[in-house]
Amino acid sequence: MADPKTRILNAARDIFLEGGADSVTMRAVAERVGVTATALYRHFENKEALVRAVMSSGFETFGGYLHRALRGRTPMERLRLSGQAYLDFALEQPELYRTIFMTPWRGVETKMDPQWNATFQFLVDRVRECIAAGELKKGEPADVAVTIWAHVHGLVSLYLVGACNFTEKTFRSAYRQSVDRLFEGLTK
Amino acid sequence: MADPKTRILNAARDIFLEGGADSVTMRAVAERVGVTATALYRHFENKEALVRAVMSSGFETFGGYLHRALRGRTPMERLRLSGQAYLDFALEQPELYRTIFMTPWRGVETKMDPQWNATFQFLVDRVRECIAAGELKKGEPADVAVTIWAHVHGLVSLYLVGACNFTEKTFRSAYRQSVDRLFEGLTK
DNA sequence: GTCTATAGGTGGATAGAC
């Protein structure tokens, strides 16, 4: 924690989580660390580099959530846990979720593309093994994965944008119900 | 068109559609109209009022798209056309779609709430008449409506955020395919 | 590594003349 660069990164991440991307300014980050804004430039080339570092660490956080799903013992349980992890991440880290999944990526995309692909690939793998096990209808795993991802993302993002006047608890139940409805069509 | 207020509103809307909400500044709008920034304050109390007017007109545009769906002759056709209209709006007015459906509404919500509710109610009505006609499984219309809305919104917003490397054409086909998959579970 | 001083930019908003 003595490492100045780490302290800056953590401060930037905290500010980001509290107030969104716009509230991350060199001044604000510096103030929280307890230095002046110019000091930051010793550790990050410019603001964009700092924000990129914050996002990258956020993506790793997301990856950690997803990874838990691999504890499941059967393909279907791993798929179900993936949906659970996705929901948990969205509700526990809404600002991160918003930035990763609800904001157009201008300029930064090349840097983040591998992480995006890895995420999607994870879901495709979960779907593929369910199809192989005969638990899901036959079909192109990537297509089915898009359907599932879009569905859970749609639910989550409508909730986060404030479209439904749900409390978190009622939303969790609506989420489960809606995903179940989708799976009625996907299973048989 | 002689009406200065209308000219200002149109200029603001154009700038908004071209560059998103952030690019709407009093200076930029004034320049396009051909006046100075201070002149705008004769017609709009402040920037927020101007942006609110832009959003409100955007919502009416969306309403126009949806309204076309009522031309359908059967409940199911009206529901199908609603999905079509939603997709058309998203692809033809992406900046508007992003703002209405993908941006958290801080402060402005009270003003827009009625329009939000009207939109959701429209979909609930389409679902209800399909259930009544026996075309959709029995269930709470509002719940089913959320499922459908979330699904199409999820597809559209993943596309708009750049998550899938689809062209518009391949996306339209993926959209149709995914919605069909959902309806396999909803119909029977 | 961090500071002070400072340059240079964008944006919202008001006062008062015309």
Place this chain on the structure above:
DNA sequence: GTCTATCCACCTATAGAC
């Protein structure tokens, strides 16, 4: 209704002393 002049707030970033 529109202008000029102006203020204020806030931002990124650099130069050079310590």
